[in-house]
Structures are given as C-alpha cells and as structure tokens.
Amino acid sequence: MAISKPDSALLILGHGSTENPDSSHPSWEHADKIAATGQFSSVHCAFWKEEPSFRQIWPMIEEKEVYIVPNFISEGYFTRQVLPRELEIKGHTSERLGKKVHYCDPVGIHSTMTDLLIKRAKEILDPGVNLNETTLIIVGHGTNLNKKSVDAIKDQVAAIKATDEPFGDVIDAYMEEAPFIADWKTLTDSPTVIVVPFFIADALHSYQDIPVLLGIETEITEAASQRDVFRQNPYHMGDRTLYYSSAIGTDPSLAEVIVDQVSYFDEHYRS
Amino acid sequence: MTLAETLENLLPLDSTLRFGELRLSRSAKGLYRAVHSRNEASEEALEKLESLKELRELAKFDANNEYRPLKTAPTLKCGWITECEDSADFIGRLDAVYPGLFATWVAYDRGELTPVSLRNTLDRQTGMYRFAGTINDQMANRIMREVCSPGCLRKIAWPIDDQCAVSRIKPNERYIPALCTEACTFAVSTARELVKEAYDKANAPE
Numbered sequence: 001m002a003i004s005k006p007d008s009a010l011l012i013l014g015h016g017s018t019e020n021p022d023s024s025h026p027s028w029e030h031a032d033k034i035a036a037t038g039q040f041s042s043v044h045c046a047f048w049k050e051e052p053s054f055r056q057i058w059p060m061i062e063e064k065e066v067y068i069v070p071n072f073i074s075e076g077y078f079t080r081q082v083l084p085r086e087l088e089i090k091g092h093t094s095e096r097l098g099k100k101v102h103y104c105d106p107v108g109i110h111s112t113m114t115d116l117l118i119k120r121a122k123e124i125l126d127p128g129v130n131l132n133e134t135t136l137i138i139v140g141h142g143t144n145l146n147k148k149s150v151d152a153i154k155d156q157v158a159a160i161k162a163t164d165e166p167f168g169d170v171i172d173a174y175m176e177e178a179p180f181i182a183d184w185k186t187l188t189d190s191p192t193v194i195v196v197p198f199f200i201a202d203a204l205h206s207y208q209d210i211p212v213l214l215g216i217e218t219e220i221t222e223a224a225s226q227r228d229v230f231r232q233n234p235y236h237m238g239d240r241t242l243y244y245s246s247a248i249g250t251d252p253s254l255a256e257v258i259v260d261q262v263s264y265f266d267e268h269y270r271s
Numbered sequence: 272m273t274l275a276e277t278l279e280n281l282l283p284l285d286s287t288l289r290f291g292e293l294r295l296s297r298s299a300k301g302l303y304r305a306v307h308s309r310n311e312a313s314e315e316a317l318e319k320l321e322s323l324k325e326l327r328e329l330a331k332f333d334a335n336n337e338y339r340p341l342k343t344a345p346t347l348k349c350g351w352i353t354e355c356e357d358s359a360d361f362i363g364r365l366d367a368v369y370p371g372l373f374a375t376w377v378a379y380d381r382g383e384l385t386p387v388s389l390r391n392t393l394d395r396q397t398g399m400y401r402f403a404g405t406i407n408d409q410m411a412n413r414i415m416r417e418v419c420s421p422g423c424l425r426k427i428a429w430p431i432d433d434q435c436a437v438s439r440i441k442p443n444e445r446y447i448p449a450l451c452t453e454a455c456t457f458a459v460s461t462a463r464e465l466v467k468e469a470y471d472k473a474n475a476p477e
Contacts, residue, residue, distance in 0.1 A: 016340075017340070018340040018341075018456060018457070018460075019338070019340070020338075021331055021332070021338040021340075028324070028327065032323070032324060048456070049340070049456050050340055051341070051342050051343075051370040051371065051455075052366075052370035052371035053371075053455065053456065055387075055453050056370065056371040056375060056453075057371065058378075059371065059374035059375055059377065059378035059383070059384055060274075060366065060370075060371050060374040062273060062274060077398065081397060082397070082398075085395060085397075097383070223338075
C-alpha cells in the first residue's frame with residue numbers, strides 16, 4: 001500500500017544473531033526497498049542481537065514521529081515483553097525522548113501471510129505433484145516463555161485450511177514444543193510433505209537447525225550465505241518425498257507488509 | 272542542531288579525524304572520505320564502496336571471512352574507501368560500518384544520553400538471561416577485562432552499579448570518541464555464562 005509519511009521515521013525491529021550472518025539480512029533488504037520509495041523521512045533497523053541494538057537506536061532517529069514495525073513472526077515473548085522493555089515504550093503510542101512513537105503489529109500476523117505461505121509452498125513443488133496427496137507443515141519456533149508465540153502459526157494453519165487450496169492436510173509443528181517438527185514422518189501419512197518455515201530469515205533456526213531435525217542434513221551446516229547451494233528439493237526419504245522452502249520472511253513482498261502494518265496502525269490504533 | 276550539522280562542525284573543511292579504526296577527512300571543497308586508518312598511504316588503489324549495502328557487507332566479515340557480529344570489534348577490513356559530499360549521506364555510510372556510534376557520541380556529549388549501569392542492564396533481563404543480574408563484582412570486572420577490553424574499540428562509559436562514580440569522557444580534537452553507554456549482548460551473555468559456571472561448580476556432585 002502506498003502511503004506518504006515525509007515527516008516520520010520508520011523503524012524495523014529484528015532479532016539478529018551473534019552467530020549467523022544472514023539473520024538480519026531480510027530486515028535490511030526490506031528497509032532499503034522501503035527507503036528507496038521515499039515514503040518515510042528515514043528508515044532504520046535495530047536488533048536484539050546485532051547492531052544497532054534496540055538500546056542504541058534512539059539517538060540515530062531525528063524525526064519527532066516514529067513508526068515501529070517488529071519484523072517478527074508472532075505476538076509473543078519478544079513483541080510483548082522484550083521489545084517494549086528495551087525501547088522503553090508502552091502501549092500503541094508512547095512519548096520517548098520527545099518523540100511520538102507508534103508501535104505497530106508484527107509482520108507475521110498480517111492478513112496477507114496466509115497467501116504468502118500458500119504461494120511459497122506451491123512454488124517449490126515440482127510440476128505434477130498432486131496437492132491432494134501432500135501435507136503442508138508450517139513450522140515455527142515454539143517456546144514456553146509465552147503461549148501466544150504459537151498462536152500466529154495455529155491461526156495460519158486454520159486460515160489455509162479454510163481456503164479452497166486442495167492440500168491433503170495442513171498442520172503446525174515446532175522446534176521446541178509439541179508437535180515437534182523432528183516427528184514429521186509420524187505426524188503425516190501423505191507421500192509428499194512440504195515444510196515451510198514461518199521464520200523471518202534463512203538463519204540459525206530455519207537454515208541450520210530445522211534441516212537437521214527433518215533429517216535432510218546430518219549435522220548443522222554453514223550459514224546459507226557461506227554455501228554455494230541453497231537447497232536441492234525434493235528430498236527422497238524412504239517412501240516419502242520432502243520439500244523444504246526458505247523462510248517466509250525472505251519474500252520480497254514483506255517490504256509491502258511492513259508498510260501495510262503502518263497503514264493498519266493509522267486506521268485502527270491511532271487516536 | 273542536527274546530526275549532519277554536528278558532523279560539519281566536528282569535521283570542518285580541510286580536516287581529518289579518527290573514528291574507531293577509520294580515518295575521516297573532509298577536503299577543502301567539502302568532499303567527505305572514510306578509509307581504514309591503516310590505508311593512509313595508498314588511497315588511489317582502494318576499492319570504492321558507494322552503497323550502504325556494500326559498506327554493511329564490508330563490516331559483516333573480517334579479513335579471514337569470519338562473521339563480525341560486533342561492529343566495533345578491532346577487526347575491520349582494510350582496502351576500501353567511501354566518499355560523498357552530503358553530510359547526512361556520510362553519516363549513513365559511517366552507520367553502515369559502525370551502527371549508531373556517531374549518534375551515541377553526539378547524544379552523550381549533549382547530555383541527552385545517560386549511561387546505564389551494568390547492574391541495571393542485567394537486572395531487567397528475562398528468559399534465558401534472567402539470572403545474569405546475580406553476578407558479583409568480581410565477575411563484572413572479569414567481563415570488562417576479558418570481553419570488553421580486548422574485543423571492542425568502545426570506551427566504557429557505564430558504571431557497574433548506580434552507586435559507582437564513573438569519569439565523564441571528554442571531546443577530543445583528534446578523534447570522535449567511540450563510546451559504550453550500555454553493556455551489549457555479549458556482556459549480558461557472558462554474565463549468564465559466568466553465573467551458570469559458578470552454579471554448576473557449587474552444585475557439582477562430589
């Protein structure tokens with residue numbers, strides 16, 4: 001959605017990583033794309049585990065009005081606790097160091113994510129694969145720190161099931177809570193399985209950890225940017241065929257989702 | 272005064288400044304340049320980096336292609352130059368190499384940024400870092416000595432706790448101070464490791 005905020009800054013928040021160089025990449029890509037449109041006076045990124053950190057960002061922003069969009073998948077531990085605490089903001093709109101700060105919804109709960117997940121699942125399949133004999137698994141992190149963390153994924157599974165898409169089944173699975181993605185062979189009984197990581201980046205979890213849990217790698221590999229080959233779908237494992245996509249957050253259209261979350265804020269939360 | 276105007280004052284026409292591992296200069300005609308300070312002898316042979324993306328990629332890996340999650344680690348690669356005429360554009364380029372470092376100094380020097388004590392930072396942590404705040408002063412000193420001092424160019428401006436006095440860092444005509452106004456994720460992670468190590472040691476089976 002095209003909006004014009006010539007006096008406002010946009011701040012995109014990401015997790016980042018001290019171990020994987022690709023974690024912050026999508027946030028910067030989306031930031032550069034949005035900055036090039038000139039819709040905002042300035043566009044910034046800040047991270048939990050990289051620089052600029054959430055604590056370092058305020059002196060960098062000179063505008064008096066700031067829209068913050070968490071480039072996070074779910075409304076949970078990070079978006080409800082860590083981000084507001086570290087940025088010293090509260091509620092939808094705060095005053096911070098003389099700035100009016102608007103805290104938008106995270107990208108992962110945007111309504112277009114359902115279409116993106118379906119698009120990503122179908123685009124990695126080889127021609128001729130029968131969707132009726134295919135199970136789509138949306139995989140997330142899962143954590144015992146906040147029960148809402150899995151809600152975004154459960155909501156997407158329900159939304160995909162409610163469409164006309166003829167997947168044999170659509171289920172959710174997680175790295176750190178049941179149903180575990182490592183059990184994908186027993187969680188599904190279809191000949192073909194597509195796994196789409198509901199993550200922001202092809203980084204530590206989606207590129208390095210989950211492939212080991214799925215059994216398509218025997219040990220944790222180097223980061224995606226350090227390897228020549230991204231993935232070589234499909235993976236034939238016994239009588240099953242597995243397709244594994246890159247993280248949903250790497251889709252270039254996420255830049256539009258970020259801007260959309262600003263529009264949504266103005267329409268629904270702005271007083 | 273904006274950040275761009277502050278830079279223009281700190282780096283007037285025909286002058287140079289050190290900033291972290293960089294040498295910043297502004298020509299008599301107003302062209303800003305940044306190079307690694309070890310490149311001073313051979314600017315013509317340097318690779319020109321024009322975009323923020325190129326500069327971010329430069330700062331991401333060291334000369335051995337190891338990931339640099341801490342941008343003020345003393346391991347910035349040599350062999351490049353970036354130059355432009357616009358002050359705000361130049362600050363963006365500096366931020367790509369050292370995110371927020373210039374703005375941190377400006378805010379601190381103006382008295383708009385109060386350093387946060389290590390205990391304050393650690394005590395507000397939750398989740399896997401919730402016990403980090405239980406470190407003793409000996410552990411805090413060990414973090415500064417073994418993590419901060421050798422691994423980062425920033426000068427610590429925060430006290431261990433709010434009762435400790437800490438000297439205020441003054442401006443310098445030859446360089447822009449690289450400041451740490453609050454302990455970073457590496458210090459917090461190390462605090463957690465030290466607490467865990469002490470707990471495991473105290474509870475080890477005999």
